Structure formats: structure tokens, C-alpha cells
Amino acid sequence: MIPEIFIKRQLNANQVQYLARVQSLWSGYGEIAKYQVQMDNESKSVILKQIHLPENVTHVRGWHSEFAHQRKVRSYHVEAAWYQGWAVRCSDESRVAECYGVYLNEETGDQYLLLEDLDSVGLAERHARLSVEDCLVCLNWLANFHGEFLRPMERQDAAPSSWPQELWPIGTYWHLATRKSEWQAMAEDPLKTEAGRMSERLLKAQYQTLVHGDAKVANFCFSEDGRQVAAVDFQYVGAGIGVQDVAYFLGSALSEEDLAASLPYLLEHYFAELGQAIVARGESQDLATAVIDEWQSLFATAWADFHRFLLGWSPDHVKNTAFSRAITDQALAELTTLE
Known part of the structure; x- marks a missing residue:
């Protein structure tokens, strides 16, 4: 399914526009991208985690095998299950992004995870190191x-x-x-x-x-x-x-x-x-x-x-x-x- 169509259906949107790649996923398994969504009474940005299973896996440190590949595939299914069945229990003290929808193509293994854009709600800072x-x-x-x-x-x-x-x-x-x-x-x-x-x-x-x-x-x-x-x-x-x-x-x-x-x-x-x-x-x-x-x-x-x-x-x-x-x-x- 085309990403824009999936987003449009999940949010009942009028228009969906690709804005930018946020980052590539580890070892070439897809990307995280930001989209702008226009609805009847609201315009907002959302995040789409797009998993596309590669034909050839390349690991930066050489650790690639069928076992590692299957572990990675399952990890994306687990993440979808987390957002669909567990994340709702998180309070403001353990804040996570709201999930708007999940899509899985059983034949190809491709998956979409549509999430709230945390940047847009004031959580836009990232750090590599912290003070105590x-x-x-x-x-x-x-x-x-x-x-x-x-x-x-x-x-x-x-x-x-x-x-x-x-x-x-x-x-x-x-x-x-x-x-x-x-x-x-x-x-x-x-x-x-x-x-x-x-x-x-x-x-x-x-x-x-x-x-x-x-x-x-x-x-x-x-x-x-x-x-x-x-x-x-x-x-x-x-x-x-x-x-x-x-x-x-x-x-x-x-x-x-x-x-x-x-x-x-x-x-x-x-x-x-x-x-x-x-x-x-x-x-x-x-x-x-x-x-x-x-x-x-x-x-x-x-x-x-x-x-x-x-x-x-x-x-x-x-x-x-x-x-x-x-x-x-x-x-x-x-x-x-x-x-």
C-alpha cells in the first residue's frame, strides 16, 4: 500500500504530504519519515515508521545472518503489538507517542506504524549525552x-x-x-x-x-x-x-x-x-x-x-x-x- 493512502485512510484526511526523512532504519530495513496531514478542522504532522524487508542485509559490524534477520522482523511485530495492546497504559509520567494505526502486508512483510509526532507537542530535543x-x-x-x-x-x-x-x-x-x-x-x-x-x-x-x-x-x-x-x-x-x-x-x-x-x-x-x-x-x-x-x-x-x-x-x-x-x-x- 502507498504510504500516503494508508495515512489518509487511518486519519480520514483530505491531503497527505511527505515532508522529510527523519532517519533510516538499522541495516536498511526502511525509514522513519514525517508527513503533513490536512483534515477538515486540523492540520498536523505525523510520523510513519516504514519497514521494508531488504533482499540483502548489510550490518555495519558484520553481524548478519538469517537468525539475526528473523529477530529483527519479529522486533517490528512486537513493536506493533506494544502500541496496539499495551501503550495505552502509559501515563504522562511514562509518556509515549500515540499510535494512529498499523499496517502489515503478510506477503512481503512490509509494515507501517503511524505515530504522533512528538516534536510537534514540545518534545523535539534529542541528546547524545546528559549531565547527571x-x-x-x-x-x-x-x-x-x-x-x-x-x-x-x-x-x-x-x-x-x-x-x-x-x-x-x-x-x-x-x-x-x-x-x-x-x-x-x-x-x-x-x-x-x-x-x-x-x-x-x-x-x-x-x-x-x-x-x-x-x-x-x-x-x-x-x-x-x-x-x-x-x-x-x-x-x-x-x-x-x-x-x-x-x-x-x-x-x-x-x-x-x-x-x-x-x-x-x-x-x-x-x-x-x-x-x-x-x-x-x-x-x-x-x-x-x-x-x-x-x-x-x-x-x-x-x-x-x-x-x-x-x-x-x-x-x-x-x-x-x-x-x-x-x-x-x-x-x-x-x-x-x-x-
């Missing part, structure tokens, strides 16, 4: 997101559920089960040896929620004053624990020096906001405390789990810092106390 204080608004977003989607506790006699329906059963794009090639590429060291045990610690956490799965600073849209924020790119949303998002976000947003100086302060802020978010949805303070205690104990493991992926995927990456290695060593040391 500027991180707080994103930690608030994450805490409220994790608090809202905390998994309901199942009765002991209940059959296992398929939660979270239509999303990834294991969120994040780097988890070990889908990154065996990168694991095999790692140098032989304790992190490679213990990768399975680390992954199991995260998977067996008692308190699960939805994680964004790719909560890097580039996937947040800020107001000009930095006090409001929304998140985009939900291709890897699924089950996990909140500190997986927190670790990944902080590693993307802050310098090594800021992390070393301010990590305890940032974690304290996140957990305080998380506790408030859990209680605000009607849960007990005892539950909030239990969630916080468990996730605090798993922060280093969550950090090391991503560091494991990084060392296989791109060991010379700028995120392979002395600070990151120190947190990973802490996680490895914690494993020995469990033996």
Missing part, C-alpha cells in the same frame, strides 16, 4: 514505566501465563539466548564462562516487569527545558527487571567520570521513584520494598550482562571502559557468594 541532573527525568520515566507494568503475582495453583502477550518473553536486544554468536566471539575469560549463570540470575528474578529493551539516551525525546520526556523505539520491549533498562540507559548517557562519581545517587533516585510508582498503582509498601531490594541486588549483574554482549559484538567499543569492567568484576564476585 539531566538524567533524572529519564530515570523518572523508567521508574514509572517499570512500576506500571510490574507483573501480577500468579497464584500457586494457576497455570503458567503467556505474559507478556505478543511481546518478547525476554526483553532487551542483547540477552544471551539470542546472542550466541556474539558470545562465541568473546575471548576466553571469566565473563564468558559465567555468562549463562548471570543470565539465569536475571531470568529467575521473582519480580518481573516490562523493560523498554533499548532505553538508550537517543531513544528519549526531551522538552526544551529538559523537564519532560517521552520514549520511542519499542522493538525489544518484553519481560525483564527494571535495572536492565537503568544500567543500559546510564551507560549510554553519562561519561565514565560521571558514572564513577554519581552512580549511587542516581540509583537511589531511581529506586525512590520506583517505590512511589508501585505504591501509586495500589500495591503495598512491603511489595515495593521487596522489588527494590531484589533489583538493587541484581544491578551489577544487569550491567555485566550487557557488557558481555558488548565484548562479543564490538570489544573495542567506547563503552568498554574501566568503570564498566569494574562493575562486571563486582557481578562476577557476587556469583561466587552464591556457590
